[in-house]
Amino acid sequence: MGRGAALELDHVSRNFGGIVAVDDVSLNVVPESITSLVGPNGAGKTTLFNLISGLLPMSSGAIRFDGRDVGGLAAHQIARLGIGRTFQDPRVFSEMTVLEHVLFGFRLKGEAPLRAVLRDPRMRAEWRTAKEKSLALLGEIGLGAKAEEKAQDLSFGEQRFLSIARTLASDPQLILLDEPTVGLDRDAIKELSRIIRDMVRRRGKTVLLVEHNLDVVLSLSDQIHLLVGGRLALSGKPDEIRQHPTMIEAYMGMKYAALRREH
């Protein structure tokens, strides 16, 4: 499994017509840490993810990963450099089995059609090993018993875990998780938190998390960035962020109450 690598955003902006979705954001993500992006809806968190993963071009600024400028690269090239991501929806392949999702994640030499037809022994060995590794990974994620089921027959929560397993299979150094707890019950959130911690501690990954569940954010994160209206409003460690007036202002209402209850 790969070691985490640093991500650097350098004055990154993105406009949609006259609307500035991401406004001059600069931040660093430290290797083998969990960094969270928080902020109200429309703050530009998902847009930022789309810029990092190459699904949207930046309007200005630079993104460096592991010291390398990744601005302007195609999404699949960025993924191959070691940046993986999930989406807010699980986006599973409904007709494919759980096992196939994870096999898909691996990058295999057998993906070349000629090798698929010729079935040379090395390709077959690679395929077999990939299946074993897939089953092991599914076991760790808690989907081992469902390997042969179609993704559309899984519950929403299981689909979310499957989408994370699929991303892990492609062995990214940096994992972008877009609101992974949405739609999960309390137990599933606990399990997910364990998996995210494991990514860093056991697999040496770097995690960048967009998340609305502040309990999860505060308990998992090494570093938290608050985005408001596309701008970076506040950065700090959980303890610094928790009581900060800017944070409380951004999360007025129910979130405000939840924050107060903690103390």
Place this chain on the structure above:
Amino acid sequence: MEYIATLLTQIAIYVVAVAALDLLLGYAGIASLGHAAFIGIGAYTAAIFATTLHLGFILSLVASIAVTSLIALAVGIPTLRLSGDYFVLATFGLGSVTSAVLQNWVDVTNGPFGIYGIPVLDVLGVRLISPGRFLIVAAAVMAIVLVVKQLLVRSPFGVVLRAVGADELVAAVSGKNVTLLRVTVFIIAGAGAAVAGVLQAYDLRFIDPTLFTIQLTVFVWAALYVGGCGSWLGNIVGPLLLFGMPEALRFVGLAGTTVAEIRDILYGALLIAVTIYRPQGIAGTYRVR
């Protein structure tokens, strides 16, 4: 018997065309209306090589696959970047342009008169003149095509192909070069269509542009849909039913002309029945998106 052999040969040829479309549409989710164009390009290339250069069957087949693949590459690179609806339109255009070229490039294609005098099929110097012997070749080619297709789909390539068909965005952020994959499968399907075209040219021994119009594309789509996407058995069942149903009526005693007249009604009824009762196709596992 000869009649049945001829009928089965036609079915085998259409199975090849349907299997090629299945890779494209059933697995990769690429809706191409240019399938008849590739069958036609394959048929014409083989017919021209066989009549002017006097190449044997195997060489014409190889040449035809090569030429069609190159054309699929040239067409695929610009068009497969287009999103769904625009790609469908582009391939419809490909079909129309191909028909126009076959009609009007008289020096090469002999225009509306078509190419006749395509030699009797020979394999390694043996002339296979009877329908029964031709059927053996057509069935063997069909089997090879289906085996190759199964090897492709039951492999890492097949897994990625289906994933690209299901969700391109997820495929891209997982490090898959979606455009390259789409072009690759477009070429493979084009080559498969060419194989069907070559068999057709050798079976009929006369081809003209009216054989390879949008109607052929629609027929192959219908056969794939009726049989079911994502299944080799479905690829066989579809053409078998579409060809076999009208013939069965003749065997129960309806006059040939009556059968010809009600054939389209039969096809319509079959399509409606499959849509209502078995939308994934008779032997299919995936739904056409």
